[in-house]
Amino acid sequence: MSAEERLRAERLRKLEDLRAQGIDPYPARCERTHTAQQLHERFSELPPGEETEEFVWVAGRITGRRVLGKASFWDLKDGTGRIQLLLSQDALGEERYELLLRDVDLGDFLGAYGRVVRTRRGELSVRVEDVQLLAKALRPLPEKWHGLKDREARYRQRYLDLLVNEPSRRTFETRSRIVRAMRQFLDERGFLEVETPILQPIYGGTAARPFTTYHNELEQTLYLRIAPELYLKRLLIGGFERVYEIGKNFRNEGISTRHNPEFTMLECYQAYADYEDMMELTEQMVYAIAQELGKEKLSYQGHDVDVTPPWRRLPLREALLEHTGLDLEELPTHEALWEAVQRKGLFVDQQPTWGRLVDELVSEYVEPKLIQPTFLLDYPKEISPLAKAKPEAPHLVERFEPFIGGLELGNAFSELNDPLDQRERFREQEEQRRRGDEEAHPLDEDFLLALEYGMPPTGGLGLGVDRLVMLFTDARSIRDVILFPALRPKKDGARTP
């Protein structure tokens, strides 16, 4: 029997002993009048050595224990904080006190009843006169002092990470506040929150490979959405002027410190607006979130960042000229651009199109440099099949991506609402798909049908929620802001359960 199994067997033995004493180790109901935090707030003025007339019930997990013979001090941790329990043989009786010491372990859930007292050393405590076992734990918690450090274990057993690593817990509380602030910002501006299909007969809205599934009853292949875009646009056609959706997207691609196969996205659309309006919306929304967190100025991975609007507007052509010395206007064909890249001695996989090559260059040489909030704007039409062309430069589109701390946070356009142009763009994508681009957009006849009924001029924005959380929590890896990140399954030979 391994050490781990012995520890578990020891606790199982205690569980049986408790049952033999007529104690239900997993009762259905529990008493509770106060949280730890409520006691600390309410009795902050209680002087050392004094106790209340009033009795309270507290409930939580035992995380520490100091036994001094016939009296002992136990730490009880609940969702709000910690409170000390003072147990003594005098108050509980010899038999009950010894049973508690014998059969209750660190990690068990316990309810405790008694007067509130501040000890001579100044620690607010409950002087326990009655207890109720609430749940027995069969496995030991990670060490109290050092916590759980093993990254793999922290990801695979997030509950332990949350339990013993306070910063991790705070990260996910911050995540929730960010999403709440985002909703509040949009709600106040008259945006309607909606839900659109995750299972889609044709995927679209961005360039990515989808997960495929099958509906038995419909006898139909379905795709997990890679973006909600084409459904949200149908709502604009239906007359809603401002809509948004916060939800999961699924992309069947690589996993990295910035990519999880399922991730959370905000998409919002505003009729009678364009990408300039969406830039303002973006910087105002991120600023509102920052204000909510008190982080208008923040540090991300060692860089000082200030998200106060207005943010820098940087045309993509200028950015590439500055960081690579290449002028896209002088390299209008794939051949010319490819040759220039080669001359620079840069290693870039040869991509099937000019636009893809531009995309590679930007990712490689420009994006990591964009530390202060920046809108990179005016992208090649070729890699933006859902965006409206710039009237004064028809090979470019009204599209931007916001960057902070080198993180790509989203994507936005003046949405293409010309159904005939849209059909032509889809046709070009089909052409690219035939040439081997697996990520090219498939033609969506049903979306084109909707578009032919007329969509108002519209600005659209997608923001990566996980990336935004990374920024505000100074997380290096997206796995640190996703509760249960995708990991390879554990197989024989792996160490962690």
Place this chain on the structure above:
RNA sequence: GGGCCCGUAGCUCAACUGGCAGAGCAGCUGGCUUUUAACCAGAAGGUUGGGGGUUCGAGUCCCUCCGGGCCCA
């Protein structure tokens, strides 16, 4: 996909150039009625991620597989 690094007790970590696998916490036994990482005494706890190889001898060197991290693509 490529390169580098890591995996030792439930948890956190040691182990020199290849030479008896250790400690703290948790657990167990005993003591202790105001502790705060309580303390004191004692006993126990190992497939060193899996498999193979080199060697008198492998946690340590080599190969391979699994998982994770970082960098590159």
